[in-house]
Amino acid sequence: MKFSPALMDLIEALRCLPGVGPKSAQRMTLHLLERDREGATALAEALQYAMARVDHCQRCRNFTELDICEICSDSRRDRHMICVVETPADVLAVEQSGSYRGLYFVLMGHLSPIDGIGPVEIGLDKFQQRVVEEGIEEVILATNPTVEGEATAYYLSDMLLPRGIKVSRIAHGVPLGGELEYVDGSTLAHAFSGRRKLEQ
Amino acid sequence: MKFSPALMDLIEALRCLPGVGPKSAQRMTLHLLERDREGATALAEALQYAMARVDHCQRCRNFTELDICEICSDSRRDRHMICVVETPADVLAVEQSGSYRGLYFVLMGHLSPIDGIGPVEIGLDKFQQRVVEEGIEEVILATNPTVEGEATAYYLSDMLLPRGIKVSRIAHGVPLGGELEYVDGSTLAHAFSGRRKLEQ
Numbered sequence: 001m002k003f004s005p006a007l008m009d010l011i012e013a014l015r016c017l018p019g020v021g022p023k024s025a026q027r028m029t030l031h032l033l034e035r036d037r038e039g040a041t042a043l044a045e046a047l048q049y050a051m052a053r054v055d056h057c058q059r060c061r062n063f064t065e066l067d068i069c070e071i072c073s074d075s076r077r078d079r080h081m082i083c084v085v086e087t088p089a090d091v092l093a094v095e096q097s098g099s100y101r102g103l104y105f106v107l108m109g110h111l112s113p114i115d116g117i118g119p120v121e122i123g124l125d126k127f128q129q130r131v132v133e134e135g136i137e138e139v140i141l142a143t144n145p146t147v148e149g150e151a152t153a154y155y156l157s158d159m160l161l162p163r164g165i166k167v168s169r170i171a172h173g174v175p176l177g178g179e180l181e182y183v184d185g186s187t188l189a190h191a192f193s194g195r196r197k198l199e200q
Numbered sequence: 201m202k203f204s205p206a207l208m209d210l211i212e213a214l215r216c217l218p219g220v221g222p223k224s225a226q227r228m229t230l231h232l233l234e235r236d237r238e239g240a241t242a243l244a245e246a247l248q249y250a251m252a253r254v255d256h257c258q259r260c261r262n263f264t265e266l267d268i269c270e271i272c273s274d275s276r277r278d279r280h281m282i283c284v285v286e287t288p289a290d291v292l293a294v295e296q297s298g299s300y301r302g303l304y305f306v307l308m309g310h311l312s313p314i315d316g317i318g319p320v321e322i323g324l325d326k327f328q329q330r331v332v333e334e335g336i337e338e339v340i341l342a343t344n345p346t347v348e349g350e351a352t353a354y355y356l357s358d359m360l361l362p363r364g365i366k367v368s369r370i371a372h373g374v375p376l377g378g379e380l381e382y383v384d385g386s387t388l389a390h391a392f393s394g395r396r397k398l399e400q
Contacts, residue, residue, distance in 0.1 A: 003292065006250045006265040013246035016239030017217075018231045019224065029250070030288055031218045033263055034308065037251045039216030044247035046213035050206045050229070051237050051244070063233055065206040089230055092203060108234065 007033075059130065061106040061123050063088045071095075071104060078102040080137040084127070084156060086110050086144055089181040094142060097188035102140070105130070110148040111155055119155070128159065138166040140195060144180050161200045168195035207233075259330065261306040261323050263288050271304060278302040280337040284327070284356060286310055286344055294342060302340075305330070310348040311355055319355070328359065338366040345372050 002008055007029055014025040032040040056062065057069035064070070071077065071091070081102030085091055091104050107122040119125065130136065139160055143149035157167045170191040180188075202208055207229055214225040232240040256262065257269035264270070271277065271291070281302030285291055291304050307322040319325065330336070339360055343349035353369055360367045373391035374383050383391075 003288065004254070004264040004266065004269065006246075006254050007263055007288075010246040010250040013239070013243040014217075016232070016236050016243055017214075017228045019227075024219065026289065026292075027219075028217045030263075032216070032247070033250065033254055036216050039213070040247050040251050043213040043216055044244040044251070046206075046210040047232070047240050047244035047247075050210040050233065051240050054204070054206050054233055063207055063230075064204040066204065069204065087230065087234075088203065088207075089226065092226075 003029075056106075056108070060104045061108055061126070062091055062104060076101075080135065081140065082127075082131070082136050082138075083140040083142050084153075085142045085180065086149060086152075087181065090142065090144075093181050093183060093185075094188060094192075097185040097192065099189040099192040100140070102138075107143070107152065110143060110146075110152040112148050122152070124156070124159070131160065131163070131165065136165060138168070140192070141167065141169045142180065142191075145178065157198045161198065167198045169198060170195050203229075256306075256308070260304045261308055261326070262291055262304060276301075280335065281340070282327075282331070282336050282338075283340040283342050284353075285342045286349065286352075290342065290344075300340070302338075307343070307352065310343060310346075310352040312348055322352070324356070324359070331360065331363070331365065336365065338368070341367065341369045 003011065003026075010029045010032075011022070011025045014020055014028050015022070020028070050065075053065040054063050055065070057064045057072055058067055059072040060069060062069050062071070066073075078101050082105050083094060083100055083102055084105045084107065085094065086107050086109060088106060088108075091106060094100050094104075105123070105127050107124075109117055109122050111117060111119065111122060131139070139156070141153040141156055143152045143156075153169055157169070160167045170188075183191075203211070203226075210229045210232075211222070211225045214220055214228050215222070220228070250265075253265040254263050255265070257264045257272055258267055259272040260269060262269050262271070266273075278301050282305050283294060283300055283302055284305045284307065285294065286307050286309060288306055288308075291306060294300050294304075305323070305327050307324075309317055309322050311317060311319070311322060331339070339356070341353040341356055343353045343356075357367045357369070371394055372387065373394055374380060374387065380388075
């Protein structure tokens with residue numbers, strides 16, 4: 001004997017959430033049925049809306065339900081600078097540090113040839129095109145300080161420097177082996193102000 | 201700057217799940233959008249189906265999408281015995297122990313006068329009616345070994361004993377696999393007072 005089919009299905013479905021095992025999924029299911037049916041219905045609607053509408057911004061590849069995201073279409077931002085990050089959470093972290101007012105490009109990952117993730121998979125063809133078309137003068141490489149992030153940054157600098165574009169890598173304050181998403185704002189601000197110019 | 205509205209709504213909606221804070225909700229949202237949109241859509245459907253269909257079994261108050269749950273309508277079970285538990289999770293725990301083949305009654309809580317939860321709120325009017333109508337002979341009180349659970353068990357025994365119904369309380373004592381050294385004093389006191397004589 002188990003729970004009834006509708007409950008079992010919900011318990012199983014909740015396991016698509018990262019960090020939710022069978023026991024938590026069971027607890028969540030009973031909690032929602034007992035105490036928060038309204039919240040559960042709102043969650044179902046938010047999930048459906050987001051999955052149906054949210055796609056990548058056509059310019060920066062960040063998640064948005066618009067064609068061009070709010071940052072890319074914000075005329076008050078410095079349009080000659082692009083900060084390259086790995087994930088949407090990294091954009092949020094950089095924004096929260098308040099130390100950057102340019103545009104972004106979100107790789108949605110990093111180069112990882114062993115997993116079949118090459119330059120095209122992280123949108124570098126689109127990025128290169130953007131750099132040319134939009135007359136970008138400076139690129140800040142804010143990929144994670146991990147082996148893959150560093151390799152991706154190196155690849156990018158190799159692509160940009162011959163074009164005479166000013167390229168820098170965030171440096172100070174970001175601890176190696178950590179993830180950008182979890183770095184506090186002032187550390188990130190240090191990382192931005194202390195960026196080093198890369199030479200050919 | 202934050203995420204776009206659809207993402208912010210989903211992050212907020214996920215917080216209805218117990219144990220999910222702002223950071224986990226953000227991580228879940230990005231994970232679903234990046235890697236498991238199918239799972240997210242299935243989750244939305246499972247939530248909507250469960251919230252629309254699942255109600256209490258008319259006999260035992262357990263959660264089910266049927267009028268009468270599978271346990272209550274199972275003719276192979278002993279129909280003269282009822283085990284009273286606090287939550288649907290307790291039913292599952294008892295079932296998994298494989299030590300009981302009778303029926304259940306789920307209180308969906310316990311007596312707690314300070315919170316306005318009296319006998320009617322935990323369905324004891326319905327329970328009393330069932331005991332009479334179904335000719336129940338034995339009731340096992342399996343409420344939690346907490347102050348409220350004990351009080352609820354005491355209230356139930358007080359209600360049932362005058363009707364000549366056999367009433368028992370599940371044994372409290374040292375859990376199997378545990379070490380005596382780490383068992384708390386009141387549990388040990390129960391273990392001693394409830395000791396069973398061994399016969400040759």
